[in-house]
Each structure stands twice: as structure tokens, then as C-alpha cells.
Amino acid sequence: MFKFLKEKIAGWAKKISKDKSEPEKTESKPKSIKIKEEKTQKEKLKKFEHAEETEEKQGFFSKLKSKISKTTISDEEFDSYSEELQNLLLENNVAYEVAEKIILELRKRIIGKEILKKEIESEIRDGLRDTIEELLIEPFDIVSRITEKNLANKNEPYVILFVGINGTGKTTTIAKIAHYLKGKNISSVIAAADTFRAASIEQLKKHGEKLGVKIISQQYGADPAAVGFDAISYAKKNHINCVLIDTAGRMHTAKNLMKEIEKIANVCKPDLKLFIGESITGNDSVEQAKSFNFAIGIQGIILAKADVDEKGGTALSVGYAIKRPILFLGTGQEYDKLEPFNKKKFSEKLGL
Numbered sequence: 001m002f003k004f005l006k007e008k009i010a011g012w013a014k015k016i017s018k019d020k021s022e023p024e025k026t027e028s029k030p031k032s033i034k035i036k037e038e039k040t041q042k043e044k045l046k047k048f049e050h051a052e053e054t055e056e057k058q059g060f061f062s063k064l065k066s067k068i069s070k071t072t073i074s075d076e077e078f079d080s081y082s083e084e085l086q087n088l089l090l091e092n093n094v095a096y097e098v099a100e101k102i103i104l105e106l107r108k109r110i111i112g113k114e115i116l117k118k119e120i121e122s123e124i125r126d127g128l129r130d131t132i133e134e135l136l137i138e139p140f141d142i143v144s145r146i147t148e149k150n151l152a153n154k155n156e157p158y159v160i161l162f163v164g165i166n167g168t169g170k171t172t173t174i175a176k177i178a179h180y181l182k183g184k185n186i187s188s189v190i191a192a193a194d195t196f197r198a199a200s201i202e203q204l205k206k207h208g209e210k211l212g213v214k215i216i217s218q219q220y221g222a223d224p225a226a227v228g229f230d231a232i233s234y235a236k237k238n239h240i241n242c243v244l245i246d247t248a249g250r251m252h253t254a255k256n257l258m259k260e261i262e263k264i265a266n267v268c269k270p271d272l273k274l275f276i277g278e279s280i281t282g283n284d285s286v287e288q289a290k291s292f293n294f295a296i297g298i299q300g301i302i303l304a305k306a307d308v309d310e311k312g313g314t315a316l317s318v319g320y321a322i323k324r325p326i327l328f329l330g331t332g333q334e335y336d337k338l339e340p341f342n343k344k345k346f347s348e349k350l351g352l
């Protein structure tokens with residue numbers, strides 16, 4: 001992920017350290033003086049190198065060495081390279097507002113800081129990694145939220161509503177979550193509240209059979225809120241820990257469909273409303289997340305299809321845009337291809 005980021009930072013560091021090692025500009029000085037100065041510079045360096053060889057590190061030489069090996073990055077230097085870095089972030093699906101924020105934070109971290117020349121590259125890389133990790137919101141643990149609610153209110157299931165535009169991976173993700181919860185001894189029931197798309201109910205029933213999870217459904221065209229309500233009643237009666245409500249994919253720009261999702265949320269009163277986006281869509285995901293957040297208030301994000309994402313910027317952008325954590329990444333079609341999101345692991349994958 002974040003193609004060429006490592007290479008770009010390495011190139012940046014190399015250029016800065018090269019610029020720093022060039023002698024002061026001496027254009028106004030006559031040639032003879034310049035040559036003389038160069039000679040004395042060389043002599044000094046020779047002396048210094050010799051001193052190093054013989055480990056004769058006394059006052060003057062250690063001072064000289066620290067002058068040579070330590071440096072600071074100036075505003076001008078940062079500006080001349082940060083544009084390239086910003087473009088690279090944009091190319092990797094980082095939204096413009098997030099790329100700008102990253103550059104701003106990185107600037108605060110590294111400008112004027114005294115660093116060893118040989119560590120320019122790692123300083124920039126560490127700065128970028130820390131900045132990115134700080135922008136990402138720490139995910140919470142859904143398992144403990146479910147058990148907390150189950151314990152506090154006997155017979156009260158924890159209700160999770162899954163929303164997103166068409167084809168992002170909602171239904172598959174729900175099946176994965178049911179499988180994940182089963183592995184943690186948490187029972188669930190799935191509400192087939194996508195009563196709109198052809199074959200959506202059959203798709204869920206197949207998952208239900210494979211997973212051994214009950215699917216609550218009505219006929220196509222039924223009120224999705226009523227299906228969700230049925231599933232909650234079923235869970236209460238049967239002491240099921242968690243209700244997962246699947247919904248039809250809807251464009252975030254379709255006002256009537258967004259009204260419908262508001263109704264589902266009002267009737268079912270979910271404990272958690274999750275936005276399911278695709279890792280590969282970048283800025284579009286940001287816009288979708290903002291719209292769903294505006295309509296019903298999103299508390300967490302799952303990004304599916306991270307396995308086919310070569311970029312990585314969507315995770316950064318969507319979370320930052322709505323100030324909500326990424327809880328999981330979908331990393332394939334199988335049930336176990338659901339990874340709890342980890343900030344450190346994510347920045348490692350970016351090559352930082």
C-alpha cells in the first residue's frame with residue numbers, strides 16, 4: 001500500500017542531506033579565494049578524517065563532527081518537497097483535507113528539530129507514521145459492548161444496523177460478523193431487511209444455513225423496519241445476544257432512500273450503526289460516509305475489499321472525515337476474512 005511512499009521519503013531525505021553537504025555559495029568571491037577556501041575545507045576534512053581514524057577525538061574535532069552530522073530542516077526545504085508528498089498521498093486515495101492535515105502535522109513535527117543527517121529519512125518516516133496513527137481513531141471492541149448490554153439488561157439483545165451504498169459488501173460483512181461473534185460465544189440473529197434487491201433474502205438464507213444462524217425475513221417489498229423489529233422480538237424471546245440488521249444498498253444522494261434508513265433506525269433503535277464502505281473507492285467513500293452520518297449518525301466503519309486495495313488512503317480519509325473509528329477491514333470473501341482494525345498494523349502496511 002501507499003505505493004512509492006518509502007522511495008519518495010528516501011529520495012527526499014537524500015536530497016536534503018545532499019543540499020546540506022554542499023559548500024556555502026561563494027559566487028561573489030574571486031575564484032582564487034574560492035579555490036583557497038576549498039583547499040582549506042578539504043584540509044580540515046582530511047585532518048578530521050585522520051583524527052577519526054586515530055580516534056583522536058578532541059574538542060575541535062568532535063565539535064566539527066557534530067556540525068557536519070547534525071542538521072535541521074528549514075521551512076523552505078520542507079515546502080519544496082512536501083508538495084510531492086501531498087500528491088503521493090492524493091494518488092493513494094487520501095482525501096484532500098486529510099492530505100493537507102497530514103502535511104501540516106508533519107511540518108510541526110520536523111521543522112527546526114535538530115536531527116542527525118543520517119537519520120533524516122527515518123525522522124520523516126517516523127513523523128509521518130506518528131501523524132497518521134494520531135489521525136486514526138482508536139477502534140472499540142464490539143464484543144465487550146455486546147456483553148455489557150446483555151449483562152446490564154437481561155433479554156435485551158445488542159442491535160447493529162449495517163448501512164452503505166449498493167454492493168459495498170454489507171451482506172457478506174454481516175455474515176462475517178456473525179461468524180466472528182460465534183467464535184466469541186456470542187449468539188446472533190440476522191434481519192433480512194433488504195426487501196428490495198432481487199435474491200437478497202436467498203443470499204442471506206444461504207449464509208444462515210452455512211453459519212447455523214437464524215435469518216428473520218418477510219416477503220420482498222415488505223417494510224424493512226418491520227423486519228428489523230421482528231428480528232429484535234425473536235432475539236428477546238430466544239435469548240439471542242445480538243441482532244444484525246442487513247439493509248438494501250442505497251445511494252447516499254437518494255433522498256427518499258435516506259429517509260427510509262432514518263425510519264429503520266428510528267424503529268429499531270440500534271445500539272450501533274455501522275457504515276460499510278469499500279477500501280478501493282477513496283473520496284467517494286468519504287462522501288458516502290458523511291451522508292449516512294448526517295442522516296442517522298454513524299458510530300463505526302467497516303471497510304470491505306481491503307484485500308484488493310493497493311492504495312490504503314480510504315481508511316485514513318473516511319475515519320477522519322466523520323471522526324469515527326474503523327472497526328474492521330474485510331480482507332476476502334470467506335467468513336474468516338475479517339480483521340479487527342489495528343492502527344499500528346495499518347501504518348506498517350503503508351510501509352512506514
Ligand SMILES: Nc1nc2c(ncn2[C@@H]2O[C@H](COP(=O)(O)OP(=O)(O)OP(=O)(O)O)[C@@H](O)[C@H]2O)c(=O)[nH]1
Binds near residue numbers: 172247
Ligand atoms: N475481495 C473481497 N470481496 C468482497 C469482500 N466483501 C464483499 N465482497 C464481495 O463483494 C460483492 C458484494 O458483496 P455483498 O455483500 O453482496 O454487498 P452488499 O453491500 O450487500 O450489496 P447490496 O446488497 O447489493 O447493496 C460480493 O461479490 C462479495 O463476495 C471483501 O472483503 N473482499
Ligand SMILES: [Mg+2]
Binds near residue numbers: 170172194200
Ligand atoms: Mg446486501
